[in-house]
Amino acid sequence: MEISKERLDTIRCGHKVLAEFRYEPPQVEQGYAGQTLYVNVSDNTIAARPVDDKMKRTFVGGRGFDLWLLWNAVNGGTKWDSPENEVVISAGPIGGITQYPGTGKSIAASISPLTDSVVDSNVGGYFGPLLKFSGFDAVEVQGIADRDVVVLVDGDQGLIQILEAPEESVNSHIVAEEMVALFADKPGEKQGVTSVSAGTGADHTRMGCLNFSFYDPRRGVARLKQAGRGGIGTVLRHKKVKALVVKYTGLKGDSNHPADIGRIQQTGAKMHREIYEQDSLQAEMRKDGTNHLTQIMNDYDILPVHNFRYGNHPDATRIYSPEFCKYFEYSGPDGCWYGCTMACAKFATGLELRSGPYKGQTVTVDGPEYETVAGVGASCGTFDASTVLESNFYCDTYGIDTISFSTAMAFVMECYEEGILNQERTGGLDLHFGNADALLEVLHQMARGEGFGLIVGQGIRRMKELFAREYGADPQFLQDIGMEAKGLEYSEYVTKESLAMQGGYGLANKGPQHDEAWLIFMDAVNNQIPTFEDKAEALHYFPMWRTWFGLVGLCKLPWNDVEPADNRTRYSGIDAAKVPEHVHNYVELFRGVTGRDDVESGEDLIRMSEAVYNFQRVFNLKMGFGTRQHDAIPYRSVGPVTDVEYESRAERYDGQLRELVGIDPEGMSTEEKRLALRRHREAQYEKLIDAVYERRGWNRNGIPTIEKVRALGIDYPDVLALIEQRAD
Amino acid sequence: MVRVNDKWDVPWHEGMTVRDVLAACGFTHRQIVVSINGQAVPPAERETHPVADEDRVQVIHIIGGG
Numbered sequence: 001m002e003i004s005k006e007r008l009d010t011i012r013c014g015h016k017v018l019a020e021f022r023y024e025p026p027q028v029e030q031g032y033a034g035q036t037l038y039v040n041v042s043d044n045t046i047a048a049r050p051v052d053d054k055m056k057r058t059f060v061g062g063r064g065f066d067l068w069l070l071w072n073a074v075n076g077g078t079k080w081d082s083p084e085n086e087v088v089i090s091a092g093p094i095g096g097i098t099q100y101p102g103t104g105k106s107i108a109a110s111i112s113p114l115t116d117s118v119v120d121s122n123v124g125g126y127f128g129p130l131l132k133f134s135g136f137d138a139v140e141v142q143g144i145a146d147r148d149v150v151v152l153v154d155g156d157q158g159l160i161q162i163l164e165a166p167e168e169s170v171n172s173h174i175v176a177e178e179m180v181a182l183f184a185d186k187p188g189e190k191q192g193v194t195s196v197s198a199g200t201g202a203d204h205t206r207m208g209c210l211n212f213s214f215y216d217p218r219r220g221v222a223r224l225k226q227a228g229r230g231g232i233g234t235v236l237r238h239k240k241v242k243a244l245v246v247k248y249t250g251l252k253g254d255s256n257h258p259a260d261i262g263r264i265q266q267t268g269a270k271m272h273r274e275i276y277e278q279d280s281l282q283a284e285m286r287k288d289g290t291n292h293l294t295q296i297m298n299d300y301d302i303l304p305v306h307n308f309r310y311g312n313h314p315d316a317t318r319i320y321s322p323e324f325c326k327y328f329e330y331s332g333p334d335g336c337w338y339g340c341t342m343a344c345a346k347f348a349t350g351l352e353l354r355s356g357p358y359k360g361q362t363v364t365v366d367g368p369e370y371e372t373v374a375g376v377g378a379s380c381g382t383f384d385a386s387t388v389l390e391s392n393f394y395c396d397t398y399g400i401d402t403i404s405f406s407t408a409m410a411f412v413m414e415c416y417e418e419g420i421l422n423q424e425r426t427g428g429l430d431l432h433f434g435n436a437d438a439l440l441e442v443l444h445q446m447a448r449g450e451g452f453g454l455i456v457g458q459g460i461r462r463m464k465e466l467f468a469r470e471y472g473a474d475p476q477f478l479q480d481i482g483m484e485a486k487g488l489e490y491s492e493y494v495t496k497e498s499l500a501m502q503g504g505y506g507l508a509n510k511g512p513q514h515d516e517a518w519l520i521f522m523d524a525v526n527n528q529i530p531t532f533e534d535k536a537e538a539l540h541y542f543p544m545w546r547t548w549f550g551l552v553g554l555c556k557l558p559w560n561d562v563e564p565a566d567n568r569t570r571y572s573g574i575d576a577a578k579v580p581e582h583v584h585n586y587v588e589l590f591r592g593v594t595g596r597d598d599v600e601s602g603e604d605l606i607r608m609s610e611a612v613y614n615f616q617r618v619f620n621l622k623m624g625f626g627t628r629q630h631d632a633i634p635y636r637s638v639g640p641v642t643d644v645e646y647e648s649r650a651e652r653y654d655g656q657l658r659e660l661v662g663i664d665p666e667g668m669s670t671e672e673k674r675l676a677l678r679r680h681r682e683a684q685y686e687k688l689i690d691a692v693y694e695r696r697g698w699n700r701n702g703i704p705t706i707e708k709v710r711a712l713g714i715d716y717p718d719v720l721a722l723i724e725q726r727a728d
Numbered sequence: 729m730v731r732v733n734d735k736w737d738v739p740w741h742e743g744m745t746v747r748d749v750l751a752a753c754g755f756t757h758r759q760i761v762v763s764i765n766g767q768a769v770p771p772a773e774r775e776t777h778p779v780a781d782e783d784r785v786q787v788i789h790i791i792g793g794g
Binding site for chain 2: 282283299
């Protein structure tokens, strides 16, 4: 998209420098810039703050740095819209290397408008790495501006500015282009300009996402990746920040100044070769991206259909990967950071919009990822590729998380079909499953801040309270079908047949997002973790392991979406699922970048994660959560809520009553059978929680013990005080 | 009866092959590792490899997920 000279002149005329900070960009050494950036948009203060060895050793970087900085900024009474709340963004020490796939991740954190507790979200794009190479391992944005602002970090000039920004756009697909046009002084600099923004949807909902841009010179477009979960975009817009911008044009292959670049190159070369040789035989991430999962999930009864009632649907073929490949423009590898041979970023072109403020325009959109396809396509029952793409485009540019949006929409659609909602209550919208036009209208209402879209934008937890209070709906039914936990909407996997994955969602620190654990096949299909102890071990190892990627600035997809050809013959069971050769790669990368020779094995990486993971659990405690009651999950994720659901899989459920519960279902009504199954499954979940808490070193209320936090080196006085107050 | 992944029983029939077991279970994923009574069955042999009554078949799906 070309921004006209007249438009740029108008934008520039509106700029007024509210604060300015000059600094000497430090040399990044062994993955660290050695300082963080603090920006307060209330009083326009800007400061560089040192990173000491204790911070690096304990919190590593990325999500760890985010949590530590946020912990020190907020108190237990802080709300998402309190001035002291922050948006914190960090890459991590490995982030920004170009010799290994998936090294451009940023991790954002804040106090969430959805959960009222701490939330983290990871994202591709260039912002985190270029921020680091500009001299900062993290940026904290605190305060609430009294007018719209842009925060510029110019790493080329050693200059930071808070600019009054009345003329910039808000919707991200435009503001990202405006930032490139404003701050790239010549065409060759465009790739060096990256921004973080959220759109008008984030202004009016609690489920705002952050859009991280990266400029694609082949297509001449500023593309967007999303830190979607938990409403951090809502926080950014509440602070009246239109964009955080980094400009850094000096990127080189050794910008991280790693301790041993030869080690990194050797490890990277091996991994690149593996991807070239194996990806086309395995997941085909380079061709399809994450959407290859849709058909698999449908085949195995795991695709969320009609608000997670069912796991498959015959119309799902209309949202399989080939339906989207028609829109993809292929011109070689397509990654969201330099050097990524997995290249799973997909770019849909030629999408003519049929609704909303850009109706009639032909646009491009990154994705869609599996979650958006499954959520909009299956859970909301639209089963239409163009609707998925249009929803994806508008969610992104409006700054709305596609997962929370589609899961919340599926919830209201079921409420509509159950008679809890009607057209009078929805402002005239017919919200039966599959009504694509109504779904898009709700999305536009979110952006306009009006109508039923304002209600949906509050998220499922608050809608449940509203529908019970205002419409007399049964609170228990709403609890059962409302796919949220901790206040966050579920991502898109049906977990009824996987107890371990129920725990993967329910025990996740930030709420039900699959990036902590994805155990469905290992548990429900392969049956590799049959006992409670097995499941607890998996729910210890995998969340800790997956946490590590967020500490160092890595994407986890190259870890297990491709495997060495001999992985399953050299290893078996849960060991094979760990992909040991890749774990070894990551040890090599970490040592190669940081020079830390004390890190010798995957267990050393797990220990890093365990400290941060437990710290986040205590952070939840600080915010008034983080105990057993907050690990509860809706019954829809455990088993069939309604008789219709039970009957749809009656043979399976009847068999389980016989074999697992010891009840003969013969002669029982559907309701009696459903309730008997429910008692069994809910008891199983509680047993699972007990086993996981024990494995993680937590007490029966889910609180890390004093001994545990001491062993992990996070025994700060305020941490110990919190645990002592809440121990029971 | 053939026991699959220590979880499902599939009725056995004369001439049953690995492919028949996979079809009976609805296992369509293309990345799987199959073993019978602990012995691996190469992918190329699934069409013809016989499965005997009372065999224990393990089918491991290789999928990283989200």
